[in-house]
Amino acid sequence: MDTSIYALLPEEERKEEKPKRYTSKFRQTAKEEYAGGRGNYRTMGQAKVPVPTTDSYLKKHEKEPVLPRKEEFHYPDEAYNRPPVPGRTNQPLMGLKTNKNFITTNAVENITSVPKKPAKKFVDTKNGDAHNLIPSGLQPVFVHKKNFGEVPVYLNKRNEEVKRAQEEYDAYVSEHFRRGALRSLTNDERQIIIDGLKANWEDVHERYQGISVVTDTTPKKNRKERMEAHMKQLEKDIEMFEKFTTIYIGN
Template sequence: MEESIYNIITDDPLPPKRQKKYRSQFPGTIQPSYSTFANQSNVIQVKNISGDYQLSSNRYASESGTIGKAKTQQLSPIKPRIMGTNNLDEWIEKGSLIRSREFVHSHRNKLKPLVPRSIEKPTMGLQSNRNFIATNKIDVILKSPKQPQEDPNWLTKKNYGQIPLYLSQIKDQLQQSYLEEQNNAKQQLEEQNNKLQLLSEEELQQIRDGLKQRYDEVNKQYQQYTHLKKVDTVGQKRRKEQFEKELIQLEKDMDKMKKQYVFIEK
């Protein structure tokens, strides 16, 4: 292909072909599927708009159906529905309303002027001999000069240096929550103290003597197992371990009872 400047010129795009206008296979005068709008009864004229449709003028779709009234039974005529009206004069003639005085709309004078009609032509060609440039010059000359406005002095403000109201409210809320927490903690401490009872010195001494006596008895039995060369049986091993655990627990209890004040739960 030979080089040519005409090759740079692109062809004009072809306009797309106009498709055929869509036309429904059903007439546009029938109502939508399963619609009873503006009917005098609940008769559904169109049962399936996506397939075959049959316009039924009777109140029952099928004359030979097993549900509904028989074919021989005569149907009562459908009474046309009486529609109401919003005409005030007709209501007054029927006696439903009584006109006590002539009604006048209170907003008639407050409405905006009506929009001009299409047949009305606006007045055109109005001209004025006023010289707006000279008028503006005169207005500027006669106008009083603007007075410089001083910056506001915030030191002279009424509430200058005072704590804002919202900060005082937040402080009160924090103080109230702190007092509530203190009261709750105090109540819990009082309840806990009411559940405890202080042991007297005589009771403490009795408990100490009992623990010491029990410790001596268990220690004496435990010392007998320490002289054995072999602890072969399972029972001997269990008893030795039980004595060791009991001695350790007795030592802990004796350490607790050595304190000056001992409390117990009621």
């Protein structure tokens, strides 16, 4: 129901309780500093300002810094001074020559030098080969190996594979020649084809020179691109026929 008998009773007025006012935790410290610092003029200046006197006015050059007295500069030691300029008659020694024979000296040094120690030998545990070692770094001298200078096994295998592939290709070409499926172009036929391609290129180039310079429409642009592609293809064909002297074609 919307109404109730309890609504007839007078309600007590409720007052909103305001939150407690914020108090800084440094409040007491600030009070003590303020109270104890009045003599040092920390906050509001002096308690009693002294009366200015007639002789406490700003005088001339009073605020300028006081510079030290000028003194003559002296080097701390004579060693820091520059050496004197050489005299006009002081000339260096010139024309000195040596009588030492460098060829004879080098020959004597090589003859009287101590020979190097012979190389040490060691046996390779993997292959069982004996190698000579340089005494300083224990590096093998591969010249003394048994198989030094021989072609490696993998190269021989590779050469055999290439040779077999070449033989198979030659047999394939020979078989097609025998059947008449392929034949080689003669020099005269190749030259006739090259001349024909060059004539076609000249024809297309002449028509290309006659088109408009400004390609403001789509048909003009497409025609120009077709001619350029045609001339480029003719140039590739001419280059190919001039490069390869032997050309096989279907019979």
